[in-house]
Amino acid sequence: MKLESHADRAANLPEVVLQVDRLKKVIGKKTIVENVSFTVREGEIFGFLGPNGAGKTTTIRMLVDLIRPTEGSVSICGHQVNRNPELALSYVGSIVENPEVYSYLTGYENLEQFARMQPGISKERLKEVAALVGLDARIHDKVKTYSLGMRQRLGIAQALLGAPKLLILDEPTNGLDPKGIKELRQFIRSLADQGMAVVVSSHLLSEIQLMCDRVAIISRGKVLASGPVAELIRNSSSYVAWQLVPRVRGEEALRALGCQLIEHPGEVLDDALLTGSMEGSILTEMREEEIRELIPQLVKAGIQIQGAHKINPTLEQLFLEMTERESIE
Numbered sequence: 001m002k003l004e005s006h007a008d009r010a011a012n013l014p015e016v017v018l019q020v021d022r023l024k025k026v027i028g029k030k031t032i033v034e035n036v037s038f039t040v041r042e043g044e045i046f047g048f049l050g051p052n053g054a055g056k057t058t059t060i061r062m063l064v065d066l067i068r069p070t071e072g073s074v075s076i077c078g079h080q081v082n083r084n085p086e087l088a089l090s091y092v093g094s095i096v097e098n099p100e101v102y103s104y105l106t107g108y109e110n111l112e113q114f115a116r117m118q119p120g121i122s123k124e125r126l127k128e129v130a131a132l133v134g135l136d137a138r139i140h141d142k143v144k145t146y147s148l149g150m151r152q153r154l155g156i157a158q159a160l161l162g163a164p165k166l167l168i169l170d171e172p173t174n175g176l177d178p179k180g181i182k183e184l185r186q187f188i189r190s191l192a193d194q195g196m197a198v199v200v201s202s203h204l205l206s207e208i209q210l211m212c213d214r215v216a217i218i219s220r221g222k223v224l225a226s227g228p229v230a231e232l233i234r235n236s237s238s239y240v241a242w243q244l245v246p247r248v249r250g251e252e253a254l255r256a257l258g259c260q261l262i263e264h265p266g267e268v269l270d271d272a273l274l275t276g277s278m279e280g281s282i283l284t285e286m287r288e289e290e291i292r293e294l295i296p297q298l299v300k301a302g303i304q305i306q307g308a309h310k311i312n313p314t315l316e317q318l319f320l321e322m323t324e325r326e327s328i329e
């Protein structure tokens, strides 16, 4: 730890808040999670992504000491969870599984109830967190009158009561509509901008792509890839779509060469939304080497190409491709 913090200071990196090192969990004879490592720093939103049953909740339970790892360690602000759980977890606010919210009480009464379990939380702080999650106008209404998004925010308000340095949210977008998801995304970003480290788990990739600075993709208990979203996408080699801009349209020649002409702007191909500028373009999926061979063939067939643009996959496509490849191997 010490060595790393010296190096970090030299590189001027924000402090490491969460360090997960080679976590493994075996239940009975089943290995649920294996060799899971990642680091989350101050001000960073980290996405833990994987399909249902991948091992996200099991990992998160280990982060907050709900279950013990079979191997590996978790440390929060430099304190190991298995050695000093109280101190390590004093830096954490979390929503793991369904947080307890009493719908017959008001939002404020719920916060009071929750604050009783954490010493030293003032009435001022209750008002502060209610305002922070944008519930101040409705905080004295009964929770049963709240929308799902408002309940979610009340859960986050509870998690924020102790002013944590690390916020852990397991599947925070579950059940939210697109507007609620957008609001949550902006809210989480504002927390990170104030220096909080945030871990969110999800099986919904498109939302996470917009929310996270870095992600780890987990499938069947193992991390398949991790890093900044843009970097993962840039380095992906297999799924590559290309947009070629022809001088003339030559439908038949194109069809013969396995290409497709984009007829309508806004056309959707494998979840990649094609923009208006693509109308009349040629769309094809192939590797860079293959594209280099294709262009002379098109020219030979009388179709001059003005430009070739790579269309990056979405995180969702990358993820599907990785997890499918893994299930075949």
Ligand SMILES: Nc1ncnc2c1ncn2[C@@H]1O[C@H](COP(=O)(O)OP(=O)(O)OP(=O)(O)O)[C@@H](O)[C@H]1O
Pocket: 027, 030, 032, 050, 051, 052, 053, 054, 055, 056, 057, 058, 059, 203
């Ligand atoms: N106590 C347990 N005993 C046996 N198997 C378990 C136990 N807990 C989890 N599992 C199994 O481990 C795997 C991972 O579960 P986990 O809940 O961590 O996945 P997840 O990625 O959070 O998915 P989901 O979003 O569906 O909760 C699943 O196959 C699950 O059935």
